[in-house]
Amino acid sequence: MLIAGALLSLPLLALFAVLVGRRDVGHSITYAGCFVASIALLAGGLTYLGGHDASPRLVLPLGLPWLKAHFRIDNLSALFMLMINLGAAAASAFAVGYSQHLPQRRRVTPFFPLFLLAMNLVLMADDAFIFLVSWEFMSLASWLMVVSDHTEEENRKAGNVYLIMAAFGTFCLLPAFGLMAGPGGDFTFDAMRIKDLGLMGGFLVALLAIMGAGSKAGLVPLHAWLPLAHPAAPSHVSALMSGVMTKVALYGMIRILLDLHGTLSWHWGAGLMLVGGITAVMGVLYAVLQDDLKTLLAYSTVENIGVAVIGLGLAIAFKxxxxxxxxxxxxxxxxxxxxxxxxxxxxxxxxxxxxxSATGHRSLTVLGGLLKRMPWTGTAFLVGAAAISALPPLNGFVSEWLILQSLFKGPAMPHWAMKFGVPVVGAFLALAAALAATCFVRAYGIAFLGRPRSTDAAQATEVSFGMRWSMVVLAVLCVVLGVIPVTVTDALSHAVQPLTGVQFAVSADLGWPWLSPVSATRGAYSGTILVMFGLALFAIAIFTVHRLGTQAIRRADPWDCGHPEDIPQTQYTSQSFAQPLRRAFGHTIFQARETVVMPEPGDDAPATHKVTMFDPIWSGLYAPLGRVIGWIADHVNRLQYLTVRGYLLMMFLTLVFMLLVVAVRQQL
Structure with a gap:
């Protein structure tokens, strides 16, 4: 009842936002209601995670005439409900204050609860029809928020690319479910699990599922929409699209490959693992060269999706x-x-x-010095930056360390592709981790440290109470998920057991609080012990300094980087910080070119320095494909100007073609 009530409240909140859209309080009430609904769904997911032999089911007389709507919450969907609704609750609380700064908030607020509804319905769907309808509804609701500020040309472009890629993903998933349903047309997941797909059918289902869900998740080369759409959307929507919606896509991939399909060979795991490694490296290389803060974070999502897919590919290969x-x-x-x-x-x-919201800017070039002016935001962002850089004892380190532990066992498989491929993917993962740390040292240092590079940055003030605390709670969770990893892995094992047949405890050798996934003698880690040891050293240092050091007060100027004058232009910029990496990787991968124009002696014109880069995937794949589609559309468009005789001839030729198809099929 708790979950059903929360789901029913979301469309009512959307209707409420439409009716009172002109009032400021209406938007705040809508987001507050989304927060309450997300907390209820979070509690519902926690209730059904682990320890339940019979998953709750619900069948409603909706959908296709011969197919009712099936819903079910098992351990896997309950786990993803926790991920989805935790981020949704934080984004909803943040949006109460943030929405006041949006220029077109009436075009965002009504679709926000519908977006939450669609994502949760994808997780609960127990038949292909409800899954695909919810999937499309999720794409459409998020697209409407991406193009909410449609007066900007780049936002319109982002919306067009996103809509095309969303349609591509659905057109891949549709035949995948059709093949699993078979000629009988039973679209329930229970019927698909016992379906024998055969060699060719199994191959097509796996390929289509990876392409369909991978395009929504942001796997390279299907990531083209992500760095365009995420920055175009309002920030609380970007947080959901990047931090949450991509997990719904990975849920779809896991549901099809490891649950409904269930008979994949190790070759698929090896290929998926390699795709994940390439995605991780390409994503972080894109990110480290960006000046726009939201574009940088969007490309970083591509990198982290690649890291998660490496682990998923390993799981498929081992299984x-x-x-x-x-x-x-x-x-x-x-x-x-x-x-x-x-x-x-x-x-x-x-x-x-x-x-x-505090500065009005997304470019790192015009930021700086924000930590002193926005201490709550700066501290929370620092925790997130350290976590995504995989620094212990935060949560990002634990999961990447576990993936590396899994990779170390890959060469033991009796397949030469794995013996040679796993070290390559391991090198990709290590390179991605190093570049991610560089990326976020650059992002945080340029945005929050140093001197303000613009008047707006110098006049920035801290954001509202709700916005601050939504970030603080997430920062605390980054610490908690890293300090007590054994508790988290034990909960995750409940979702893994139905998919692999094993409820694997990564602390089996040493017990809580030690992670010992492979062996107690060859690899063990405890975030709890690390934090306790660090706090003890900190306490000893404080005690020693206060007891043995001088009590006199000394004042000195801080380090001025060799520039005592207060000139922001003397600081590193985001472009200068990234220049060594751009020269190392950009000339070959991104075709980066630097052009310097120096005026003649006596000319008062300023010198100019221009950097140009090209996305190899966009220019090599999507741009030519777009030109081909445009050429086809231009020629097909002529069909609407045919004469009556032309239309009759076209109908006659179509009939002849269909008769030939029937004749050839009968001969075969």
Missing amino acids: GDGQTELAALALVASLYHMANHSVFKTLLFLGAGAVI
Whole structure:
């Protein structure tokens, strides 16, 4: 009843937002209602996670005439309900204050609760029809919020690309479910689980599922929409799209590949693992060269999706090879990283929204010195930046460490592709982790440290109470999820057991609070012990300094980086910070070119320095594809100007073609 009541309240909140859209209090009440509904759904997901043999089911007389609407909450969907609604609750609380700064909030608020409703319905769907309808509804609701400020040309472009990629993903998932349903047309998930797909059918279902869900998740090269749509949307919506909606996409991939399909060979895991490694490296390379803060965070999402997919690919490979315990370990690691990413990426996007609302800017070039002016936001953003950089004892480190532990067991598989491929993917993961740390040192240092680079940054003030505390709670969760990892992995094992047949405890060798996934002698970690040891050292240092050091007060100027004059232009900029990486990777991967124009002696014109870069995937894949589609559309468009005789001829030729198809099929 709690879950049903929360779900029914969301469309009512959307209707309420439409009716009172002209009033400020109406938007605040709508987001407050979304917060309450998200907390209720969070509690419902927690109730059904683990320890339940019979998952709750509901069948409603809706949908297709011969198919009723089936809903079910099992351990996997309950786990993702926790991820989804935790981020939704934080974004809703943040939006109460943030929505006051939006220029077109009447075009955002009504669709926000519908977006939450659609994501939860995807998780609860127990048949293909409800799954796809909810999936499309999720895409449509988020698209409407992306194009809410349609007066900006880049927002319109982002909306068009997002809509095209969303349609592509659905057109891939539709035949995948059709193949699993078979000629009988039974679209319930229970019937699909016992369906024998055959060799070709199994191949097509896996390929279509990876392409369909991967496009929504942001796998390279299907990520083109993500760095466009996420910055275009309002920040509380970007937080949900990046931190939450991508997890719904990964849920769809797991549901199809490991649950409904269930018979994948290790080859699919090896291929998915390699795609994840490439996605991780490409995503963070894109991110480290960006000046726009929200675009940087969007590309960072691509990197983290790649990291999670590495673990998912390992789980499929181990399961296909019959090593179910290692499959369970890899899947626990992947799910852990998904949960962690939903927390720290939501935090970082909300932090970016706080910066935008306080300064009016997203460009790192005009920020700086915000930590002194926005201490709550700066501290929370620092925790998120450290977590996404995989620094212990925060949560990002634990999940990436578990994925590395799983990778170390990959070469033991009796397949040369895994023996050679796993070290390559491990190198990709290590490179991505190093570049991620560089990326967020750059982002945080340029935005929050140093001197303000503009008047707006110098005049920034801290955001409202609700906006602050939504970030603080997420920052605390980044610490908690890293300090008590054993508790988290034990909860994740409930979702893993039905998919792998093993309830794997990563603390089996040493017990709580130690993670010992492979062996107590070869790899063990405890965030709890690390924090306790660090706090003890800190206390000893404080005691020593206060007892043995001088009590005199000394004042000195802070380090001025060699520039005592208060000139912001003497500081590093985001472009200068990234210049070594741009020269190392950009010339080959992104075709980066630097152009310097120096005026002639005596000319008062200023010198100019221009950097140009090209996205190889966009220019090599999507731009030519767009031109081909445009050419086809231009020629097909001529059909509407045919004469009556032309239309009759076209109908006759179509009939002849269909008769030929029937004749050839009968001969075969």
